[in-house]
Amino acid sequence: MMQTEPKPNLLEIRNLQLDFRTDEGLVRAVDNLNMSIQPGEVMGLVGESGSGKSVTAKTIMRLNPGNALIQPGSQLWLNHNGQRTDVLGLRGRDLRQVRGGAVSMIFQEPMASFAPAIPLGEQIVETIQIHLGHDRATARRIGIELFERVGIPLPEQRFDQYVFELSGGMRQRAMIAMALSTQPKLLIADEPTTALDVTIQAQVLELMLELREQLGMAMLFITHDLGVISKIADNMTVMKRGEVVESGPADSVLYSPRHSYTRRLLDALPQMESLPEAPAQTPAPLIEVKDLSISYPIAGGAKQGELSHAVRNVSLALPEGQIIGLVGESGSGKTSLGKALLGASPISSGTVQYLGEGGYTLGAKQKAKRQQIARVAQLVFQDPYSSLNPRMTVRDIIAEPLEALKLTRNRKETDARVMDIARLCQLDISHLRRFPHAFSGGQRQRISIARALVCKPRLLIADESVAALDVSIQAEILALLRQLKAELGLTILFISHDLSVIANLCDRVCVMKQGQLVEQGSVREIYLTPQQAYTRQLIGAIPLLDQARLKARESAAVPLSLMAGHHQQAGTCAVSN
Amino acid sequence: MLSAILRRGRNQSTDTPDDSYYTAGQLALIKTRFLTKTSGLIAGTLLASLILMGFFSPFFSPVNPTINGADPDYRRGAPQWLHFADENGFSMRPFVYSYRKDKPKLDLRAMLKNGGGLAALDKLTASGALSSSAQNRFIEDRNQRRYLQFFVQGWAYPLLQIDSLGIDLRWDRHLFGVEQGQVHLMGTDEDGKDVFSRTLQAVWVTVSIAIVALTVKLFTSLLVGGVSGYFGGKIDTILMSITEAVRVIPPIPIYLACAVALSQADLSPVQRYFSIAVVIGALDFTALARRLRTHILVERKQEYVLAAQLSGSSHMRVIWQHLVPSFTSYIIVDTLINFPYVILAETSLSFLGLGLTEPVNSLGVLLQKAQDPDIQQNMIWQFFPVLVFVVLIMAFVFVGDALRDAADPYSERNK
Numbered sequence: 001m002m003q004t005e006p007k008p009n010l011l012e013i014r015n016l017q018l019d020f021r022t023d024e025g026l027v028r029a030v031d032n033l034n035m036s037i038q039p040g041e042v043m044g045l046v047g048e049s050g051s052g053k054s055v056t057a058k059t060i061m062r063l064n065p066g067n068a069l070i071q072p073g074s075q076l077w078l079n080h081n082g083q084r085t086d087v088l089g090l091r092g093r094d095l096r097q098v099r100g101g102a103v104s105m106i107f108q109e110p111m112a113s114f115a116p117a118i119p120l121g122e123q124i125v126e127t128i129q130i131h132l133g134h135d136r137a138t139a140r141r142i143g144i145e146l147f148e149r150v151g152i153p154l155p156e157q158r159f160d161q162y163v164f165e166l167s168g169g170m171r172q173r174a175m176i177a178m179a180l181s182t183q184p185k186l187l188i189a190d191e192p193t194t195a196l197d198v199t200i201q202a203q204v205l206e207l208m209l210e211l212r213e214q215l216g217m218a219m220l221f222i223t224h225d226l227g228v229i230s231k232i233a234d235n236m237t238v239m240k241r242g243e244v245v246e247s248g249p250a251d252s253v254l255y256s257p258r259h260s261y262t263r264r265l266l267d268a269l270p271q272m273e274s275l276p277e278a279p280a281q282t283p284a285p286l287i288e289v290k291d292l293s294i295s296y297p298i299a300g301g302a303k304q305g306e307l308s309h310a311v312r313n314v315s316l317a318l319p320e321g322q323i324i325g326l327v328g329e330s331g332s333g334k335t336s337l338g339k340a341l342l343g344a345s346p347i348s349s350g351t352v353q354y355l356g357e358g359g360y361t362l363g364a365k366q367k368a369k370r371q372q373i374a375r376v377a378q379l380v381f382q383d384p385y386s387s388l389n390p391r392m393t394v395r396d397i398i399a400e401p402l403e404a405l406k407l408t409r410n411r412k413e414t415d416a417r418v419m420d421i422a423r424l425c426q427l428d429i430s431h432l433r434r435f436p437h438a439f440s441g442g443q444r445q446r447i448s449i450a451r452a453l454v455c456k457p458r459l460l461i462a463d464e465s466v467a468a469l470d471v472s473i474q475a476e477i478l479a480l481l482r483q484l485k486a487e488l489g490l491t492i493l494f495i496s497h498d499l500s501v502i503a504n505l506c507d508r509v510c511v512m513k514q515g516q517l518v519e520q521g522s523v524r525e526i527y528l529t530p531q532q533a534y535t536r537q538l539i540g541a542i543p544l545l546d547q548a549r550l551k552a553r554e555s556a557a558v559p560l561s562l563m564a565g566h567h568q569q570a571g572t573c574a575v576s577n
Numbered sequence: 578m579l580s581a582i583l584r585r586g587r588n589q590s591t592d593t594p595d596d597s598y599y600t601a602g603q604l605a606l607i608k609t610r611f612l613t614k615t616s617g618l619i620a621g622t623l624l625a626s627l628i629l630m631g632f633f634s635p636f637f638s639p640v641n642p643t644i645n646g647a648d649p650d651y652r653r654g655a656p657q658w659l660h661f662a663d664e665n666g667f668s669m670r671p672f673v674y675s676y677r678k679d680k681p682k683l684d685l686r687a688m689l690k691n692g693g694g695l696a697a698l699d700k701l702t703a704s705g706a707l708s709s710s711a712q713n714r715f716i717e718d719r720n721q722r723r724y725l726q727f728f729v730q731g732w733a734y735p736l737l738q739i740d741s742l743g744i745d746l747r748w749d750r751h752l753f754g755v756e757q758g759q760v761h762l763m764g765t766d767e768d769g770k771d772v773f774s775r776t777l778q779a780v781w782v783t784v785s786i787a788i789v790a791l792t793v794k795l796f797t798s799l800l801v802g803g804v805s806g807y808f809g810g811k812i813d814t815i816l817m818s819i820t821e822a823v824r825v826i827p828p829i830p831i832y833l834a835c836a837v838a839l840s841q842a843d844l845s846p847v848q849r850y851f852s853i854a855v856v857i858g859a860l861d862f863t864a865l866a867r868r869l870r871t872h873i874l875v876e877r878k879q880e881y882v883l884a885a886q887l888s889g890s891s892h893m894r895v896i897w898q899h900l901v902p903s904f905t906s907y908i909i910v911d912t913l914i915n916f917p918y919v920i921l922a923e924t925s926l927s928f929l930g931l932g933l934t935e936p937v938n939s940l941g942v943l944l945q946k947a948q949d950p951d952i953q954q955n956m957i958w959q960f961f962p963v964l965v966f967v968v969l970i971m972a973f974v975f976v977g978d979a980l981r982d983a984a985d986p987y988s989e990r991n992k
Contacts, residue, residue, distance in 0.1 A: 374887060374889030378888070379887050386880040386881060387881050389885070389898075389903075391899075400885060400888050404889040404891070451888065
């Protein structure tokens with residue numbers, strides 16, 4: 001990127017300031033943002049939720065909601081076809097220039113972005129007709145060509161299908177085809193791969209790179225995953241709370257980050273060279289799963305009693321006092337397996353046997369008492385918002401298992417137990433009177449963990465427990481889980497689709513595919529010497545930074561004191577969040 | 578938005594730790610949000626004062642609204658306006674004028690002189706000189722002021738009356754009145770009953786009927802919707818088909834049938850109407866029951882309910898600790914929004930002559946009069962209850978609207 005006299009920028013954003021009008025007054029969403037994108041450039045925009053990155057992207061297309069207020073002094077210029085357009089001044093039909101004309105967008109959730117009751121092809125044909133003025137037949141031909149180009153097999157048939165008939169990866173490809181149909185100069189991709197499984201993510205990224213080379217579009221790629229950025233972006237901008245904290249060529253930002261926030265994001269990526277050592281010996285199993293199958297009755301199935309098999313013949317032993325990762329793509333049956341250990345999935349054959357004190361056995365016809373299970377095994381949910389009752393105080397939420405199981409003699413004892421566990425989960429005791437709405441996602445997840453641990457279970461099942469959290473907060477929750485395991489001797493089954501999280505946390509890893517256990521072993525075995533083809537494919541698809549260059553950065557030696565400093569900062573941030 | 582509050586809260590709490598927002602429960606949050614809605618506040622104040630005035634109507638009424646308080650000397654009397662000043666001087670204390678009845682002289686002799694006969698009689702009757710409004714003309718005596726007095730002694734009314742316990746507290750003070758005679762702020766009707774006092778009493782009668790109807794309705798819908806939603810499956814199917822069946826029955830014929838059936842029973846008019854209110858409520862449960870069922874179906878799938886179950890909570894505990902609180906605010910709002918409809922049902926029934934009838938005071942009864950051409954032409958002040966009715970309904974609608982916006986403080990929890 002060392003052009004002396006650069007071509008005119010395709011997009012120029014100057015001093016963009018954007019507020020939201022809310023009941024509580026103006027809330028600043030984007031603060032004084034400057035950014036420019038050259039033709040053919042891929043700009044990565046990184047930041048956590050609420051950092052203003054999606055708002056920025058929507059402002060370019062003028063898709064902001066009605067309560068967004070763009071402050072005077074903000075400038076947004078688009079240089080297109082030799083014309084310099086003031087995007088913020090566009091009205092009415094002229095808006096088509098930035099909505100589909102020169103700019104188009106790929107959304108995070110393709111399922112929600114297509115009209116569900118109109119065939120895909122119909123939607124694309126309409127777009128082409130409006131923007132390029134072709135007749136129907138030509139538009140259809142172009143559309144099918146596009147489908148072929150984005151790698152959708154049998155494009156002519158797929159073209160007339162509905163969005164629900166396609167798999168996740170195909171949907172996102174169709175979305176890309178639709179975005180490309182107007183031949184935009186700038187493609188905005190808002191977390192296009194976040195909702196996809198790793199292997200499909202890799203395919204989609206490859207496709208986007210390929211298309212960019214062929215078509216020479218510029219791209220604004222929004223993501224929170226630095227691994228993805230390292231694969232695709234030329235330049236990058238890091239945002240935090242509406243402000244740009246760091247920007248520049250992707251290489252220099254990734255391999256010599258200046259801002260502590262960027263460094264924290266980088267630390268969340270798995271480092272293949274420093275995977276945790278496998279524990280010396282494998283302890284006796286706490287819970288044993290034998291030939292477990294789980295099937296659900298199909299809703300609206302043709303025949304009564306028709307079943308869909310979520311898990312087939314899985315045998316597994318969870319060694320006591322370890323963190324076991326359970327990895328798989330969506331639909332692989334990992335959540336069903338996790339819930340089966342708690343007796344919350346319908347077991348069709350096989351058994352789950354809890355071997356510790358107060359043990360229970362679950363099987364197709366054996367049902368253990370819910371209260372008996374609740375004493376020894378608990379679940380931490382994925383969504384820290386819907387899993388806490390908004391109408392109860394934090395104290396009441398945490399005390400719920402104690403009160404439901406009648407484990408304490410009086411209120412005083414309950415309070416004491418709640419306070420103990422809250423301290424352990426690093427919650428402020430004075431916050432116990434508060435309601436969940438006063439807390440951020442990370443703190444809510446701590447509350448959720450405290451609730452799970454208050455009755456001193458031996459087994460904790462964490463179902464995608466950090467998937468809804470931002471990267472830096474993820475790291476804190478993972479550290480908390482590790483610490484709790486050490487202090488309480490917990491056995492944790494950590495279910496995740498995110499291989500980086502598993503690599504950073506677990507002692508052992510189990511890989512599931514389509515309801516079956518494909519491979520299991522220590523983290524090092526699975527990540528460095530995977531045996532099965534599927535595992536190899538999965539591991540190979542993790543977007544990672546270039547290891548050699550990373551080493552170079554390590555040897556450049558980040559001063560130890562600085563590292564310590566930023567960890568401390570992470571801690572204070574969490575409290576204030 | 579929530580993060581904005583948090584951010585602001587944090588800024589404030591740097592030196593003064595203000596925990597009130599964070600420790601605010603559901604009701605406190607609703608209150609705070611409701612207080613920011615100006616239209617809701619105004620309507621709420623209006624509504625509260627109307628209902629309070631209705632509830633304590635004997636105290637606020639200057640005149641007994643029943644036939645006992647009718648003023649035979651001031652039938653079909655126009656409203657007596659409050660004055661502060663006239664050509665005789667200014668007064669801090671408001672006053673009304675006294676009046677005397679204008680006795681129109683019918684010169685029957687003259688009629689005879691002109692030949693008499695039926696043609697002359699026709700002419701006399703057609704001239705309107707014999708109509709009741711011509712017979713009840715009142716002339717203000719501007720030299721005779723009646724000053725307004727506060728906390729005057731008047732007719733006695735029961736403050737608290739429990740027959741079974743033998744408690745009968747009576748009082749005879751009224752908020753305002755005049756030194757001599759009576760004051761009719763909104764005029765009188767054809768029997769000489771005070772329109773203002775009647776309206777105040779009618780507000781309470783109507784609202785209390787609505788409360789009965791809504792209580793019955795709420796109970797029925799909670800039972801049907803709650804059972805249906807929580808247990809689901811076959812019970813749900815059966816209950817919901819019954820609900821649908823009830824829903825398609827047109828209400829007016831049912832009310833008619835009830836009115837006829839009840840007329841056989843020996844009931845006082847008010848008792849009769851309360852029974853109709855019960856019928857209205859019992860038949861009106863369908864919409865709310867269905868909505869409650871849907872609400873419970875959704876709420877049951879929430880993860881926090883599963884979390885409670887996995888924590889070892891029993892069914893009863895889940896229902897009482899988690900599900901019931903989740904829809905209380907919803908019920909409050911729904912009830913308030915439905916208030917106008919029940920009042921409308923009452924008024925429309927009374928209007929059709931099926932509900933309450935004279936001499937009972939209810940808004941419906943008073944509104945019924947608005948169709949009388951005599952009143953439309955000669956006693957326009959009897960439209961005062963219509964005005965009160967419109968204000969009451971609007972107030973309910975605005976309060977209900979504001980409450981609906983404020984009632985779900987967790988609607989933006991995912992933002």
